Amino acid sequence: MGRAPCCDKNGLKKGPWTPEEDLMLINYIQxxxxxxxxxxxxxxxxxxxxxxxxxxxxxxxxxxxxxxRFSFEEEETIIQLHSVLGNKWSAIAARLPGRTDNEIxxxxxxxxxxxxxxxxxxxxxxxxxxxxxxxxxxxxxxxxCNPSLLNLSSLLGAQALFNPELLRLASTLLSxxxxxxxxxxxxxxxxxxxQENQLCSNQIPPLVQPNINHDQLQxxxxxxxxxxxxxxxxxxxxxxxISTQENVNTSAINPSSGLNENVAVSQxxxxxxxxxxxxxSVVADLPENSFFQSLLDGYxxxxxxxxxxxxxxxSPTPLNSSSTYxxxxxxxxxxxxxxxxxxSLLKFEIPESLDINDFL
DNA sequence: AAAACTATCAACCGCGTAAGT
DNA sequence: CACTTACGCGGTTGATAGTTT
Numbered sequence: 001m002g003r004a005p006c007c008d009k010n011g012l013k014k015g016p017w018t019p020e021e022d023l024m025l026i027n028y029i030q031x032x033x034x035x036x037x038x039x040x041x042x043x044x045x046x047x048x049x050x051x052x053x054x055x056x057x058x059x060x061x062x063x064x065x066x067x068x069r070f071s072f073e074e075e076e077t078i079i080q081l082h083s084v085l086g087n088k089w090s091a092i093a094a095r096l097p098g099r100t101d102n103e104i105x106x107x108x109x110x111x112x113x114x115x116x117x118x119x120x121x122x123x124x125x126x127x128x129x130x131x132x133x134x135x136x137x138x139x140x141x142x143x144x145c146n147p148s149l150l151n152l153s154s155l156l157g158a159q160a161l162f163n164p165e166l167l168r169l170a171s172t173l174l175s176x177x178x179x180x181x182x183x184x185x186x187x188x189x190x191x192x193x194x195q196e197n198q199l200c201s202n203q204i205p206p207l208v209q210p211n212i213n214h215d216q217l218q219x220x221x222x223x224x225x226x227x228x229x230x231x232x233x234x235x236x237x238x239x240x241x242i243s244t245q246e247n248v249n250t251s252a253i254n255p256s257s258g259l260n261e262n263v264a265v266s267q268x269x270x271x272x273x274x275x276x277x278x279x280x281s282v283v284a285d286l287p288e289n290s291f292f293q294s295l296l297d298g299y300x301x302x303x304x305x306x307x308x309x310x311x312x313x314x315s316p317t318p319l320n321s322s323s324t325y326x327x328x329x330x331x332x333x334x335x336x337x338x339x340x341x342x343x344s345l346l347k348f349e350i351p352e353s354l355d356i357n358d359f360l
Numbered sequence: 361a362a363a364a365c366t367a368t369c370a371a372c373c374g375c376g377t378a379a380g381t
Numbered sequence: 382c383a384c385t386t387a388c389g390c391g392g393t394t395g396a397t398a399g400t401t402t
Binding site for chain 2: 014015016017051052055056059060102103106107109110111
């Protein structure tokens with residue numbers, strides 16, 4: 001089936017719109033309303049195709065368009081929605097009054113995407129990219145909590161940073177080290193056994209999964225934990241699989257847009273991880289001297305270039321929301337946004353049914 | 361001062377699809 | 382059911398402004 005051209009392009013103007021053309025379009029739409037874009041240019045006396053007119057109106061001339069810099073809240077909303085919807089710019093724009101899909105798409109590609117990359121976060125999967133981190137440093141700091149890993153970190157050395165299999169092993173070991181911190185069946189975490197088991201196993205989940213479908217995230221987490229999906233790639237361990245789909249209330253999908261009406265977009269957390277009245281959960285600060293803390297220290301040092309921006313023992317501020325940093329929505333710097341986003345990224349939740357003290 | 365480089369964003373292009381015939 | 386039309390979407394381009402060398 002051949003596709004008919006949207007309009008006869010012979011003699012039609014292209015390129016930037018002039019103020020006169022804008023005025024003609026505005027005047028026409030004010031009189032007749034938008035729509036029937038095919039005939040609109042002819043009726044309005046414009047030498048443009050209907051498509052161009054529609055684009056000019058929806059992206060620039062519409063009176064309800066909000067212009068200017070994106071606020072912190074808007075940016076956070078975009079990131080959260082993108083983690084759920086992907087590149088569905090129109091669906092994201094529908095949640096941001098006054099912003100167009102084109103504007104959001106541009107802002108994503110020119111600002112947010114780059115910032116996520118700088119932070120070592122894959123902008124497609126929203127998962128941390130361990131290949132961007134200095135893993136040997138992380139391993140070393142983690143070894144302070146678990147001397148049994150010390151030899152392993154030096155054993156892995158710099159080459160590990162470029163070997164996907166070793167990266168996976170390191171990731172698994174780190175996650176298991178975390179478990180050991182939590183006194184969960186230490187026998188399982190004999191580093192030698194792990195090394196043998198993991199090296200002989202092809203069942204290690206990929207550490208970095210480009211273009212991953214969120215539905216396919218099956219990274220296990222300790223039973224009873226509710227982990228942010230973007231953490232699941234960073235911290236993989238055994239037992240209970242989790243799908244990010246579980247973290248999204250799918251009860252009210254908009255049939256026309258396919259957009260989940262209940263997606264939490266105003267929460268400061270990265271994605272609403274199922275905290276609801278039926279399943280109350282608490283947000284935990286990262287335990288001192290834990291794997292998380294050492295990872296964060298390494299992460300902040302190596303990726304962000306500043307020290308201990310996340311909650312530290314000397315900082316009374318909990319690591320649980322963007323409000324931690326009291327970011328001014330209009331004057332926040334790129335760095336502040338990175339910090340805040342990172343804090344959201346690394347937040348995790350523990351169900352109340354679990355005694356947190358058991359893990360600290 | 362000027363060339364080279366980079367960032368930004370308006371606009372275009374092609375495709376998918378719903379609605380109409 | 383086949384085909385056409387119109388619209389909307391997402392990816393990409395290119396002009397321009399700003400910055401660096």
